[in-house]
Amino acid sequence: MINVIVADDQELVREGIKMILSLYEEINILGEAENGKQLIMLLEKLQPDVILMDVRMPIMDGVEATKIIKEKYKNVKVIILTTFNEDEYIFKAIKNRADGYLLKDAGSEYIIKAIKSVYNGAMLLDPEVTVKVVKAFNLITNEKQSFDNLKHKLDVLTPREIDVAKLVAQGKSNKDICKILFLTEGTVKNYVTRVLEKLELNSRTELAVFVSQAGI
Structure with a gap:
């Protein structure tokens, strides 16, 4: 319930x-x-x-x-x-x-x-x-991020972190991502936390916006 x-x-x-x-x-x-x-x-x-x-x-x-x-x-x-x-x-x-x-x-x-x-x-x-x-x-940020700027930010992510970011942006939960990428839930949680920290974002929703802007 x-x-x-x-x-x-x-x-x-x-x-x-x-x-x-x-x-x-x-x-x-x-x-x-x-x-x-x-x-x-x-x-x-x-x-x-x-x-x-x-x-x-x-x-x-x-x-x-x-x-x-x-x-x-x-x-x-x-x-x-x-x-x-x-x-x-x-x-x-x-x-x-x-x-x-x-x-x-x-x-x-x-x-x-x-x-x-x-x-x-x-x-x-x-x-x-x-x-x-x-x-x-x-x-609101008064800073329209250029493609180069977004690409630079993406460069700090590993291929696996990019995979996780894409799935988060698709609205997948940690459990969903576990099944798709064959990872433990704890590992997925750590990946999400690292991605947010590296991109200086506060939430999964902000990450979805970033992924949409970056076109990944």
Whole structure:
């Protein structure tokens, strides 16, 4: 059973998501929140596995809430719900280690897939959002990375580390990578940690953005 909390300032959206989730026996809806502050207070009493959270909310938005959640509740997974006109929020939430990104109009099966993916330690980035994420990366860092710069960064990775990076970018969990590359889970975990350190990245989602930019 995967315990989920839904956070969105629009009641209609919350009700719609809860209705979708209620159709699946493996999902248990623990609670809901109207904003990030209310969500943080809720986490003092409840212990969800996954949070589905709107990126733009009053009082405290999803970006700030994600930062606090990842600092205080490291095992809680955060999936950001977004629309196409919220570029300025996207990479900031990724920098705060959000585990996934979904468009608000995603289908029910895709939402469930996202919840299961992040629950199992993988990362899920909606393909339709990827271009927006890369664009946000470039805008927020104010440094559009050239191909040569990306190639230079890739040179610090071993062939096996590049293999791992590609699989992470495809949304594979450590267990998935173990089976594909015939490695132990501990070895895969060490590879992921080294890749993030070498590329000076903070999360699997940032790594997915990097791989997309580098074209590997």
